Amino acid sequence: MNLNQILLPFTMMIVTLSIAGCQESSDTRLVEMSERHELRQAEQTQQANQLHREVTAMQREVQAERTNIGQQRDLLEADRRSIASERRYDSLTAAAVINIGLWLACLLPLVIAWLVLRQPQSSADDQAIIDVMLEDLVADTPRLLSQRPKASSNSPRIRVASSPGDEPT
Numbered sequence: 001m002n003l004n005q006i007l008l009p010f011t012m013m014i015v016t017l018s019i020a021g022c023q024e025s026s027d028t029r030l031v032e033m034s035e036r037h038e039l040r041q042a043e044q045t046q047q048a049n050q051l052h053r054e055v056t057a058m059q060r061e062v063q064a065e066r067t068n069i070g071q072q073r074d075l076l077e078a079d080r081r082s083i084a085s086e087r088r089y090d091s092l093t094a095a096a097v098i099n100i101g102l103w104l105a106c107l108l109p110l111v112i113a114w115l116v117l118r119q120p121q122s123s124a125d126d127q128a129i130i131d132v133m134l135e136d137l138v139a140d141t142p143r144l145l146s147q148r149p150k151a152s153s154n155s156p157r158i159r160v161a162s163s164p165g166d167e168p169t
Contacts, residue, residue: 136144 136142
């Protein structure tokens with residue numbers, strides 16, 4: 001036999017085995033690669049789901065904070081309105097007090113003049129007492145005030161005569 005004839009089947013067998021072996025090895029590699037890909041895909045899906053849950057939780061927190069900030073803003077606005085109202089009321093009160101004070105200051109002299117003009121005429125007895133007191137005040141020797149009060153005395157003593165001819169006692 002020829003060497004070619006002996007080697008040919010042997011070569012064919014090696015080629016066939018190598019093709020069959022490569023084919024099987026390629027399939028196992030594809031299966032392993034597919035399994036790894038599926039595992040990675042499952043991990044990525046789990047990570048994506050976890051991230052989605054975290055984002056949803058963060059969005060809820062942000063919404064809660066926005067709600068809280070909105071409530072605080074509403075409270076602040078209510079306080080601002082209250083303070084503005086108080087300022088308006090205080091300024092009106094201050095203006096009213098100032099105007100009333102001015103009116104009283106303007107009316108006071110008129111009221112005093114009216115009271116002075118409205119007083120009844122003095123009686124003759126009152127006029128006589130006033131005359132005696134004035135004469136005694138300008139006299140060289142006062143009859144009503146016989147002694148001048150001392151600066152150290154607590155209560156001055158005043159002697160009053162009962163009639164113009166009487167001596168003070």
